[in-house]
Amino acid sequence: MTAARTSLAQNASPPAGMRSPRPLRAWGLRLAGSLALVVVLSSVGHGGPPSAPDAAPPERGSQEPLSPILASAVADGPQNRLGERLFHDPRLSHDNQRSCATCHPLDRGGMDGQPRATAADGLPRLRNTPTIFNAGLSFWFNWDGVVHSLEAHMDRLLRNPAVMNTSWPELQEKLGREADYVSAFRAAYADGLTWNNVIAALVSFERSLVTPHSRFDRYLGGEQQALTAEEQQGYSLFKSYGCIACHQGMNVGGNMFAKFGVFQSPNGASEENVDSGRYNVTHKPQDVQVFRVPSLRNVAITAPYFHDGRAPTLAVAVDTMARVQLDKELTPEEIGLIVQFLQTLTGDYRGTPVRAPIPGAD
Numbered sequence: 035m036t037a038a039r040t041s042l043a044q045n046a047s048p049p050a051g052m053r054s055p056r057p058l059r060a061w062g063l064r065l066a067g068s069l070a071l072v073v074v075l076s077s078v079g080h081g082g083p084p085s086a087p088d089a090a091p092p093e094r095g096s097q098e099p100l101s102p103i104l105a106s107a108v109a110d111g112p113q114n115r116l117g118e119r120l121f122h123d124p125r126l127s128h129d130n131q132r133s134c135a136t137c138h139p140l141d142r143g144g145m146d147g148q149p150r151a152t153a154a155d156g157l158p159r160l161r162n163t164p165t166i167f168n169a170g171l172s173f174w175f176n177w178d179g180v181v182h183s184l185e186a187h188m189d190r191l192l193r194n195p196a197v198m199n200t201s202w203p204e205l206q207e208k209l210g211r212e213a214d215y216v217s218a219f220r221a222a223y224a225d226g227l228t229w230n231n232v233i234a235a236l237v238s239f240e241r242s243l244v245t246p247h248s249r250f251d252r253y254l255g256g257e258q259q260a261l262t263a264e265e266q267q268g269y270s271l272f273k274s275y276g277c278i279a280c281h282q283g284m285n286v287g288g289n290m291f292a293k294f295g296v297f298q299s300p301n302g303a304s305e306e307n308v309d310s311g312r313y314n315v316t317h318k319p320q321d322v323q324v325f326r327v328p329s330l331r332n333v334a335i336t337a338p339y340f341h342d343g344r345a346p347t348l349a350v351a352v353d354t355m356a357r358v359q360l361d362k363e364l365t366p367e368e369i370g371l372i373v374q375f376l377q378t379l380t381g382d383y384r385g386t387p388v389r390a391p392i393p394g395a396d
Contacts, residue, residue, distance in 0.1 A: 098254055099273065099278045099282050100250075100254065100278070100282060100283065100284075100286055101254065101283060101284045102246070102248075102250075102251035102254045102255060102284070103168070103171075103244055103245065103246040103247075103248075103251055103284055103331075103381065104246065105246040105247060111222075111238075112218065112221045112222040113222045113223070113234065113235050113238040114235075114238050114239055114242055115218075116218050116219065116222050116235040116238075116239075117235035117236045117237070117238045117239025117240070118239045119218070120134075120232065120235055120236050120239075121133065121134045121135055121236060121239050121240075122134070122135045124136070125205075125208045125209070126192065126198055126200060126205065127154065127197075127198045127199060127200060128154070128198065128199040128200050128204065129154065129199075131154075132154060132197075132198060134166075134191075134236070137151055137152075137163050138163070138165070138166035140166075140167075140243070140383065141389060142389060142390065143165055143167075143332065143335045143336050143388060143389060143390050144165035144166040144167040144243065144332075144336075144388070145163045145164060145165040145166070145336055146163050147337070147338075147390075148162075148163065148338075148343065149162060149338050149342065149343025149344070150162055150163075150342065150343055151163040153196040153197070154195065154196055154197060154198070154199050155196070159196065160309060160342070161176075161177050161309065161341050161342060162177075162338065162339075162340065162341055162342060162343040164177075164328060164329075164336075165329075165331075165332060165336045166240065166243055167243050167244070167245050167331065167332055167381075167383065167388060168243065168244055168245060168285055168288075168329055168331045168332070169184065169240055169243065170184060170240055170241035170242075170243070170244070171244070171284055171285035171288060171329070171331075172285055172287075172288030172289065172326075172329060173288060173289040173290075174288070174289070174290075174291070174326050175187040175326075176326070177309075177311065177325045177326055177341040178311050178312045178314055178315050178325065178326065179291060179312055179315065179325075179326045180315050184237045184240055184241065185233055185234070185237055188233045188236050188237055188240075189233055192205075192232075192233070202229040205229070205232065206227065206229075209227060209232075210227060215227070219231060219235075222235060223235075243383070244381075244383075245331060245332060245380075245381030245382055245383050245388050246381055246382060247381055247382040248331075248378060248379050248380055248381040248382075249261060249265075249378040249380075250269075250375075250378040250379050251381065253266075253378070260378075261375075261378055262374070264371055264374050265371075265374045265375050265377075265378050266375075267371045267375075268370075268371035268372045268373070268374045268375030268376070269375045271368055271371055271372050271375075272372055272375055272376075275356070275360060275362065276360065277355075277372075280292055280327045281327065281330050285329040285331055286329055286330040286331055286379060287327045287328050287329040287330050288326070288327065288328065288329040289327070290326075290327050291312055291321075291324050291325065291326055291327065292324065292325065292327055292359075293323055293324045293325075294311070294323050294324070294325055294340070294341070294358070295323060295358045295359075296358065296359050296360075296361075297357070297358060297359070297360070297361035298357065298358050298361075299358070300340075300344075300354060300358050308323070309323070309341060309342060310322050310323065311323045311324045311325045311341070312324040312325065312326075325341050330376060330379055331379050331381065332379060332380050332381060332388050333348065333376050333379055334348060334373075334376055334377040334379065334380050334390075335380055335388060335389065335390035336390075337390075339351040340354075348373050348376060348377075349369050349370070349373055352364070352369050352372050352373060352376075353369055356369075
């Protein structure tokens with residue numbers, strides 16, 4: 035869908051009673067384009083999500099455009115344990131002040147809760163920080179999809195002057211002088227402490243950050259009562275209004291791109307602050323203000339929304355997406371029902387529900 039963590043997708047077909055003069059053919063063409071893009075992006079093997087564990091798909095899930103995160107035992111091997119330690123170590127940054135967990139605290143939604151991320155120099159960055167949870171299920175990374183593997187993404191973050199601002203000689207000197215780090219790398223990798231193995235360990239841990247057991251997953255597994263009647267109505271609206279064209283699959287998004295503002299330009303951004311999105315990567319005019327469709331997993335606890343954090347609440351984000359992506363004015367009741375559905379996408383991490391960031395917390 036668009037550059038919004040809670041974005042609704044381009045409409046697949048005009049729902050009954052839709053107040054739009056545009057012909058049916060236009061809706062069909064948009065859906066065809068969206069689905070074609072989904073097929074193309076889903077065929078990219080490099081950097082894709084890990085293979086699902088061997089298990090029979092649930093009966094309801096096999097009939098739905100969304101699929102549940104299947105709970106599987108995450109191997110608690112030496113690579114994963116080493117990656118978790120590195121994830122929380124501020125020495126991975128040049129000034130020893132920032133760790134991966136600084137922007138992605140796992141006890142607070144896996145994101146910082148700020149409209150825009152803060153750079154290493156203390157200034158607000160251009161874009162919002164997405165949650166790290168379920169990142170391994172996505173096909174593309176960063177809002178502009180500049181890379182499509184977690185390994186390439188981690189390499190960029192470690193080297194980026196605005197993020198970790200480190201280098202291999204610097205990191206080798208810091209980690210190499212600690213005997214327990216050296217022995218941990220030797221236990222995890224045959225060639226021990228190397229730049230590639232630092233990245234591999236971090237990515238191993240990132241791939242373990244899945245959040246199964248949401249109420250919606252239980253519903254897909256056949257537990258009808260896991261969702262209230264209102265939440266099921268919201269899910270029906272989510273599908274009938276076309277959100278599902280961009281937010282699909284196990285991660286409810288994360289595998290395609292869409293323009294932010296199909297029918298009208300979104301309000302709230304001054305001209306000098308407009309983010310060109312994927313155009314910065316491809317330099318193609320058609321990619322201006324095109325962004326990676328975000329996952330909607332745990333979306334209820336990862337405000338604010340959109341690539342620039344302009345939407346403070348889920349209701350505002352849903353209303354905005356309906357207008358700028360679908361050319362549709364939703365009623366307050368419809369917005370409320372869709373929000374109720376989206377709230378059922380919150381899963382568990384290590385047996386505990388994912389929690390929202392605490393305003394004002396360090």
